[in-house]
Amino acid sequence: MIDRAETTLSEDALAGIQGELDKYPPDRRQSALMAALRIAQDEHGWLSSELIEHVADIVRVPAVRAYEVATFYSMYDLDPVGRHKIEVCTNISCMLRGCDRVVDHLKKRLGIGFNQTTADGKFTLREVECLAACAGAPMMLVGHDYYEDLDEDKIDRILEGLE
């Protein structure tokens, strides 16, 4: 069970973590660590060291295990990021179908480069490896959503649709 007395996470997040813990044998709580970090990050935007330690407490693993995992995997953000993370694939199938134009357009429109966040804190732009949507190249991931067969117009429409 999770101790609800001292937590910065919502009831929903705690229930989500409990649901993940239930997937694994009771003595294998560490298996839910990746999911717990993801849920905490989704709620707070990024993983501060306090939050990582808090998640470690909830999952009941030593904090060093949680740090190891948080630093190993690329989807954990250890620094603040924009409200929308835009991740463009530049791997081979996307490269062959013109991801350069997608990247140039995004950089120009947002006025930032890779690994930067717009001044209003709305967008963070990143380059990522193949996201297994190569038949829809060029493509990008925005938050949880894939957008495929991109061109400049489509990108403009997608950006305008984001709050």
Next chain:
Amino acid sequence: MTAQRHKDLIAGRFSSLKVSHGVCLPDSSLEQPWTLESYRSVGGYRALEQVLEGKVDPAGIIDTLKISNIRGRGGAGFPVGVKWSFMPRQSDVQKYVVCNSDEGEPGTCKDRDIMRLNPHALIEGMAIGGYVMGATVGYNYIRGEFHEPYDVMEEAIREAREAGLLGRNILGSGFDFELHNHLGAGAYICGEETALLNSLEGKKGEPRFKPPFPAAFGLYGKPTTINNTESFASVPAIIRGDGNWMDGQWFRGLGVENSGGVKIFSVTGHVDRPGNYEVRMGMPFRELLEMAGGVWKGRRLKAVIPGGSSVPVMPAENILAANMDYSSLQEHGSALGAGSVIVMDETTDMVEVLERIAKFYYEESCGQCTPCREGTGWLYRIIRRINDGRGTPGDLDTLLDVANRIEGRTICALGDAAAWPVQSFLKHFRGEFEDKINRAAHSDVA
């Protein structure tokens, strides 16, 4: 999510589905193939029912898989029936089946479609696997970015559980099987099966030394079988055998010697109709290319990587003479890998392509082995230097030397995967590398 976005997403699910044989990709007549009802309407879960009714023993299913000649679809091509026979079914320790839905090999985009369009085929295949190998729990390891496939899988598992097809005492047979999805968090190396097990345990995704193999020491140190999404999802159709129950010959006969059945080829790059094509093994490459609309813009074919970025590149004349099966691609100097066919037209700059591939392996090396950690960095830096016009005449020999020193000297096959592209690009397109180096030398003089 807005209603419009939801509608777009559903429509988008079909966009890469080009040709289906109804094995792993769904029958094209189905409107919402991911629902239990749809799946049942085309014979779904009949195989699991037959198996659980006790009409066949587990050894019989393994024989069927061996006869069907299905080989692992994750890249290495190991026969599925043989792998399943390694599990100590009779021993009463906890055993596990694990599905590898990490799909990270550049050019590969088929497992995503299997999960979005045909999740119940995967569930049924894993449940049959659990029964055959005496495993009562299964995990489906899905790459971290796959939120949509994860949601579809979660919903499908819920449906199956409610219908009594998963959980305790399935269909009154006394067999229990629980299935859970585990979402990754971004790391190509977790596709390597032992790294995947470490990741499932909530650790860094670093590959383990083999032996021991997972069938002896897998998840939580227990006997475990790991197969690719497409491998598991093929099992129900093989057992249905198009009406001839448990007759592996049907599936085998769809393919050619050494390569049974149908396979999904993800055709990407410079073609008119990129997408997933589930077709008979042994189809001539020419035919597959034609299906995909041919080389785009009326251009000529220059080269193809037929199995994902880690298999050797093939110049046009070699691939045009090959068929899409394990033996033929090997005879013509490459490998089937995961069936990820990356097509390059005559305008492609091969140095640039290799630079991008080398960067990938450099970024994704987990760093445990010195040859891989250091070697991938060397490969990337040298190729980038050549591509930037700063190459020197000795660079190509150094590249080959570094690649040869990585190959075969590492814990996992990522090292080899980084070396093979370098060796094959230099073998077939050395001239392009030399040209860039020569131009660099001239501009120094000028």
